[in-house]
Amino acid sequence: MQLTLLGSITVKLGEGIVALETAKAKALLAYLALTDRPQRREHLVDLLWGEMAEAPARRNLTATLTSLRKELAAYLLVEPETIAFQHAVPHAIDVLDFQQALQDGRAANDLSLVREAVARYQGDFLAGFSVKNADAFEEWAAHRREQLREQMLLALQSLVDEAVLHGDYTTGLAYANRLLEMDPWREIAHRQLMVLHAQSGRQEAALAQYDLCRRILAEELGIDPMPETVALFERLLAADTPPDHNLPPQPNTFIGRTTELGHIRRQLADPACRLLTIVGPGGSGKTRLALEAARHHTEPDHLLSTQHFHDGVFFVPLAGMSGAGQSSAATPRQADGLLAAIAEAVGFSLPSGAEQGQQLLAFLKSKTLLLVLDNFEHLLHDEFAAPEVNLLERLLHQAPQVKIVTTSREPLNLQEEWV
Incomplete structure (x- = not known):
């Protein structure tokens, strides 16, 4: 089974799409799949039918489980008091794969894993999905959405930082633009786009990026750009000349290391x-x-x-x-x-x-x-x-x-x- 929760929720078995009957069936599957322990029935009732009396709410839970088990019985462990997702059965959940790739990338200082994680993030958690009369579930989903979104923003920022450091303009522009699509107020990303545009010879685009940053901050937050952003803009306008240096010329090209x-x-x-x-x-x-x-x-x-x-x-x-070398008693x-x-x-x-x-x-x-x-x-x-x-x-x-x-x-x- 492949369960996609980043973006629109989809369930695949083999090459086929599983059409879940109700929004609460989708919500129940998503919740169980992202928890690592059995959930008590009364907790699930409160999560999805908290506005109902206990007896009809339990009947609704039973009916929803029956619906899910038509296609996904192998992935659900249903017991009298608890219900759990069978993580031992082979499956793929994009949220868990995204977080694991980020964790492995940080542990190994391997940006290829971070890039892999970013590629898995096809949209915010359960984007556009909601469940009526299920405030507890909506609160849980909103918290999880914000948590995953922040992890994605940090991952993108690390990739932009690396691209700027190594002068990888094409990659840096792609990740910086994606970062600003998600967080238009992230001023450091605007600055990095200004740098990337300028370094790739697009001076007008660099200046336009500053203007866009200034307008977004003014219209949405009522603030001016940070001094660092203004200073960068002024350097762009002034077309800074290289700093003085006395570095000795080298007889050959530096290769490797x-x-x-x-x-x-x-x-x-x-x-x-x-x-x-x-x-x-x-x-x-x-x-x-x-x-x-x-x-x-x-x-x-x-x-x-x-x-x-x-x-x-x-x-x-x-x-x-x-x-011990150049000095002597005569010339201390x-x-x-x-x-x-x-x-x-x-x-x-x-x-x-x-x-x-x-x-x-x-x-x-x-x-x-x-x-x-x-x-x-x-x-x-x-x-x-x-x-x-x-x-x-x-x-x-x-x-x-x-x-x-x-x-x-x-x-x-x-x-x-x-x-």
């Missing part, structure tokens, strides 16, 4: 991630991976994202600052080595005096930028490690829009660090 690169991009897109360390042995490609992740934020197709480093993306090489490395390296990378002239660190932090305080600190392990085990790690912590606390990617042979072991 898409899983690692995607993981880094997702972490950088997370507002909670301020310090990300790429850990690995020497020669493992940490620097190239960090550079490719950073380069992504300088490309035209990333300029409209919410994580836009409009003040720049800067590479800070640290390998030559090792106390200064304790402000990291400070000077960052200042040089971002184009800040350090003033003379004892407050250079605070001057740099004041300069960075209002900046939205990305720093790539390469080979940080060179600073972890010499006499100046403590003040330089302290500078990193102060930067994270005092410059809230600055994000840092470090490469190192070992973690930095800071509270803010993501590895």
Whole structure:
């Protein structure tokens, strides 16, 4: 048996459609199929015939069961006091399959299962179906409908997020449009559609999407778009230019490591991630991976994202600052080595005096930028490690829009660090 409850309710046995005689027969089957334990007869009477006296209500339940058992006897366990759906008998229920695919997809971090679940959602639960004089059933159905609808919206949102992250415009547009069909007030989906249209060269469509969002919010909710939406619209109008960067050119095309690169991009897109360390042995490609992740934020197709480093993306090489390497007794490395390296990378002239660190932090305080600190392990085990790690912590606390990617042979072991 195949039972479809998402959209219009249908029952199939083999290739044939089972025509259930009454709305209450359909309601009873749907309710039993989605419960995992036997239901007492008095509960089912209250659910579907709560307005009737007990005796006629019980007779109606018996008559409805008789009707169902004509075609579906194998799927119903009818006992004197209880009635249950026979889940052990082979069957398929789209609601349960939808929820199982979502659960498996989340557990395995497998978006193909999420896409499978979304494909199963052919409409809201029992769409357009109602039962007269059955308030308890209607309340149950409405609650289940809202629960499933929210699960679908979250699933669609995750697929749109992934499409935007990877520049999959066609897929992203399809899922974002479906998301807005279900929830026209979901402003983040409007923003993502604006980005997707712009990134695929449809500037007018991107601007029109903003206008549609503004009108829907004004007419339906009486509110204005969020500041993030307005800021995105203004960036579209201004046609933002790429941010400054000093990333070194690479002699060849970066190929492979898409899983690692995607993981880094997702972490950088997370507002909670301020310090990300790429850990690995020497020669493992940490620097190239960090550079490719950073380069992504300088490309035209990333300029409209919410994580836009409009003040720049800067590479800070640290390998030559090792106390055991470049320094000597004649030319001791200064304790402000990291400070000077960052200042040089971002184009800040350090003033003379004892407050250079605070001057740099004041300069960075209002900046939205990305720093790539390469080979940080060179600073972890010499006499100046403590003040330089302290500078990193102060930067994270005092410059809230600055994000840092470090490469190192070992973690930095800071509270803010993501590895």
